[in-house]
Amino acid sequence: MSGDLLMVEGLSKRFAGRGRSVRALDDVSFSIRKGETLGIVGPSGSGKSTLARVLLRLIEPDAGRILIDGEDWRSLSPKALRHRRGDIQMVFQDPLSAFNPRTTIGKAIMDPLRIHAVGKRHSRMAALAELLQRVGLSADMASRRIHEVSGGQRQRVALARALASRPRLVVLDEALSALDVSLRGQMLELLVRLQRDEGISFLFIGHDPAVVRMISHRVAVMDQGRIVETGDADAVFSDPRSDTGKALIAAIPTWR
Numbered sequence: 001m002s003g004d005l006l007m008v009e010g011l012s013k014r015f016a017g018r019g020r021s022v023r024a025l026d027d028v029s030f031s032i033r034k035g036e037t038l039g040i041v042g043p044s045g046s047g048k049s050t051l052a053r054v055l056l057r058l059i060e061p062d063a064g065r066i067l068i069d070g071e072d073w074r075s076l077s078p079k080a081l082r083h084r085r086g087d088i089q090m091v092f093q094d095p096l097s098a099f100n101p102r103t104t105i106g107k108a109i110m111d112p113l114r115i116h117a118v119g120k121r122h123s124r125m126a127a128l129a130e131l132l133q134r135v136g137l138s139a140d141m142a143s144r145r146i147h148e149v150s151g152g153q154r155q156r157v158a159l160a161r162a163l164a165s166r167p168r169l170v171v172l173d174e175a176l177s178a179l180d181v182s183l184r185g186q187m188l189e190l191l192v193r194l195q196r197d198e199g200i201s202f203l204f205i206g207h208d209p210a211v212v213r214m215i216s217h218r219v220a221v222m223d224q225g226r227i228v229e230t231g232d233a234d235a236v237f238s239d240p241r242s243d244t245g246k247a248l249i250a251a252i253p254t255w256r
């Protein structure tokens with residue numbers, strides 16, 4: 001057993017546009033081990049979010065295989081997918097877009113537990129308290145409404161909701177990008193701790209190479225739908241080989 005949680009082979013996705021089509025993913029292959037974080041960096045439009053959405057099965061690729069623990073993710077029946085959807089969860093940049101802002105925090109976190117029918121009501125209440133605690137929120141936050149709390153707290157709620165179904169992989173798509181520096185640091189610490197304690201794997205998409213380097217074991221650089229470079233995070237960031245990698249690092253003067 002290789003220890004790979006996720007294996008992606010030859011993923012391709014083309015979007016038809018007006019008069020021309022865009023190759024958003026072009027023969028993308030990579031793997032993520034259990035308990036590992038793979039960072040994805042690349043210029044705007046390079047296909048990062050499309051990759052995330054294909055992994056979540058929010059959109060179908062034209063070609064390619066996705067294996068979770070050796071199991072073919074794309075061939076799961078709708079019923080099997082409903083049972084397994086919790087395995088891969090996603091946290092977006094703007095949690096407001098993912099929530100009904102008038103929902104209470106408790107309900108926002110509990111809904112997936114209810115949908116996945118995890119435990120009885122009283123054990124779900126205990127799970128809610130534990131989830132809030134795991135993401136550093138107090139239990140009395142459960143009755144507050146999403147629109148009443150700060151952006152940093154909202155992002156913790158989004159993470160708690162993602163964790164509710166006990167995922168094996170969490171895809172973080174620019175999940176920390178809207179946070180200020182100190183909140184971002186706290187969230188990074190939280191993610192690292194969760195990974196250490198629970199062995200969750202992360203796919204971390206970010207536009208700030210400094211943040212991606214901090215959390216990632218390995219990094220893949222994307223450009224025009226392709227992975228143009230991949231390697232250990234420190235190696236890629238200290239000595240990028242691809243033109244895209246070089247340009248991304250050069251754009252941050254403090255790296256030099």
Ligand SMILES: Nc1ncnc2c1ncn2[C@@H]1O[C@H](COP(=O)(O)OP(=O)(O)OP(=O)(O)O)[C@@H](O)[C@H]1O
Nearest residue numbers: 015016022024042043044045046047048049050051
């Ligand atoms: N639903 C869609 N219909 C048509 N084209 C799309 C669609 N979604 C994405 N694209 C195109 O696919 C390409 C990849 O987009 P994607 O959003 O995956 O890039 P990205 O790397 O996440 O960009 P950003 O960093 O700006 O979020 C872009 O050219 C984009 O315009």
